[in-house]
Amino acid sequence: MKILVCIKQVPDMESRFKPDSQGTWFSEADLAFRMNEYDEYAVEQAVGLKELLGDSADITVLSIGPDRVVEAIKKALAMGCDRGVHIPDAAVHGKDPWQVASAITAFSQGKGFDLIFTGMQSQDRGSAQVGITVAELLGYACASTVVGFEYLEGSVVVRRELEGGGKAVVRMPLPALVTCQLGLNVPRYPTLPNIMKAKKKEISTVSLGELLKEGPLAETTSFYPPAKSGGGIILEGDVAELADRLIGILKEKTTVMR
Amino acid sequence: MKALLVCEYREGKLLDTSYELLAFAERLGADTAIVLVGDAANVPRYSGKVHLAHVAIYGEYNPDLHKELILAAVDRENPDYIIFQHSSYGWDLAPRLAAKLRLAQVSEVVAIAGDGFEVGCCNAKMRRTVKPSTAKAVITIQTGAFTPQGEPQGSPTVEMLDVAAAGKVEFIGYEPAEEKDIDLGKAEVIVSAGRGIGKKDNVPIIAALAKAFGGELGASRPVVDAGWVEHSHQVGTTGQTVSPKLYVACGISGAIQHLAGMKKSDFIVAVNKDKDAPIGEVADVLIVADVMPFAQALTARLHK
Missing domain, CATH: 3.40.50.1220 (TPP-binding domain)
Structure with a gap:
């Protein structure tokens, strides 16, 4: 069983975002980066499957981006992936989902991956396109927004999350791609021995130029904060004082304090 | 300008969010046609053309087949925009269509911006404007962002859609949401x-x-x-x-x-x-x- 996991590195979402000098994406100054949360579920699911199947499973983890993304690859290796692939690109934020998917597809072609795991979306761009597009380009069966996963000899049964909390249960033959949603599993923390072991695992580099022959189909023309809908009051200060002020407001504006 | 709206149908019902697609098309100033995998008794209240494929044949979730059906409707209508809800149905199908047609896709649009479409990013803390580079585009809209004005009215002209294709994904069934013991x-x-x-x-x-x-x-x-x-x-x-x-x-x-x-x-x-x-x-x-x-x-x- 050959497994590919595609991961992205994104900024901590608690950060304050400011436009970069071109005004089309965020400035990276002062931002701390980590593995995209949805991709952690993808890594965990792949590693969980390998534990079930034993050493016959081999997991490749791939990431496109500047040198810092090697940190995310190392984390995935420490969680249990077998080998890493880094496709260096300092300007990956300027590539549209079509280009990213095209590069992943070119990398995957002819490698015979039975299963590909991706996050359902990235936390920063949030387009929810790349995984599904890769499946379409490779001709793989695909289910998105997966919150349940079971491997059954030659096929997978997955649960897709629906609005309202219900789920759709579907079966797919291999090769298949699933995009992973919050709730699928609880990603493990890499242990110290596994972090040490991961240092010996191979991280190879593939040049983007060899893989990407496609131009963009869409472009980001500006990046900006949402227009404030207004009306809200912002209160700061000592907590006891804030509690008093809030009670005063609630007495005035609502009927719940009677 | 013409927009093909992909309505949603689940567990025997047309979803009300379908009318948000019409509200969005109206903001765009586009002529519309609808494509729906559903049944004739549950078509939207709408004065226009509905390309209808029988859910009894094509199923409620069969993305490969639904893609082919929508492509058949695209052939008939030649739309400038193909529009979905950004929902478990829409975000799953839209990239398949866009890849097949090699069109730009803009995901989860919240507003029409000057030279493109406004979408959320960075966990909804920021926005960006995305402009398709292709003449036509696939769009998903955020649920609740475009609310219909007034009650929808009309009865559509229905044209049946059929394709011969097989899907890779087999739908087994629905699991209901967990019981709510607290209301x-x-x-x-x-x-x-x-x-x-x-x-x-x-x-x-x-x-x-x-x-x-x-x-x-x-x-x-x-x-x-x-x-x-x-x-x-x-x-x-x-x-x-x-x-x-x-x-x-x-x-x-x-x-x-x-x-x-x-x-x-x-x-x-x-x-x-x-x-x-x-x-x-x-x-x-x-x-x-x-x-x-x-x-x-x-x-x-x-x-x-």
Whole structure:
């Protein structure tokens, strides 16, 4: 069983975002980066499957981006992936989902991956396109927004999350791609021995130029904060004082304090 | 300009969000046609053409087949835009169509911007304008962002759609949402816990604040998924939709899925240490503070 996991590195979402000098994406100054949360579920699911199947499973983890993304690859290796692939690109934020998917597809072609795991979306761009597009380009069966996963000899049964909390249960033959949603599993923390072991695992580099022959189909023309809908009051200060002020407001504006 | 609207049908019913597609097309100033995998008794109230494929033949979820059906409708209509809801159905199908047709896709549009479409990014904290480079494009729109004006009317001209194709994905069945043993819909006050409360041990402190208000405990999705609070307390798209007299969001950043479940509350108080958290957009009062000390101070104050 050959497994590919595609991961992205994104900024901590608690950060304050400011436009970069071109005004089309965020400035990276002062931002701390980590593995995209949805991709952690993808890594965990792949590693969980390998534990079930034993050493016959081999997991490749791939990431496109500047040198810092090697940190995310190392984390995935420490969680249990077998080998890493880094496709260096300092300007990956300027590539549209079509280009990213095209590069992943070119990398995957002819490698015979039975299963590909991706996050359902990235936390920063949030387009929810790349995984599904890769499946379409490779001709793989695909289910998105997966919150349940079971491997059954030659096929997978997955649960897709629906609005309202219900789920759709579907079966797919291999090769298949699933995009992973919050709730699928609880990603493990890499242990110290596994972090040490991961240092010996191979991280190879593939040049983007060899893989990407496609131009963009869409472009980001500006990046900006949402227009404030207004009306809200912002209160700061000592907590006891804030509690008093809030009670005063609630007495005035609502009927719940009677 | 013409738009092909892909309506949604689930568990024997046309989804009401289908009318939001029409509202969006109207903002675009586009002529419309609809494509639906459904049944003739459940077509939208609409004066135009509906390309209808029988759900009995093609199933409610069979993405490869639905893609082929939509492509057949695209052939007939030659639309400039193919428009979906950004939903479990729409975000799953849209990239398949876009890849097949080699068109730009713009995901989860919240507004029409000058030279393109406005979409959220960075967990809804920021926005960007995305401009398709292709002459035609596939678009998904955020649920709730384009509300229809007035009651939909009319009866469509129906043209049947059929394709000969096989799908790779086999639909087995639906699993219902977990039973809700707590009806948050009846609560006058809901105090909800989000990831910002830090740890499971802090849940009782938020529950105590809810009790001090005479209300119920709510929760955001990450807190439920982490097993800190039971699913029956979850507020949002995959939980309950509520509109109490007072909603207090403690340590909830305000993902769109959560906002959709509580933004109609009469009065919203958000407690968050991040002044820029998107929950601030819907809050009447945003308390910028560490959540736990504030919750304890407020509970103490209510008991006075």
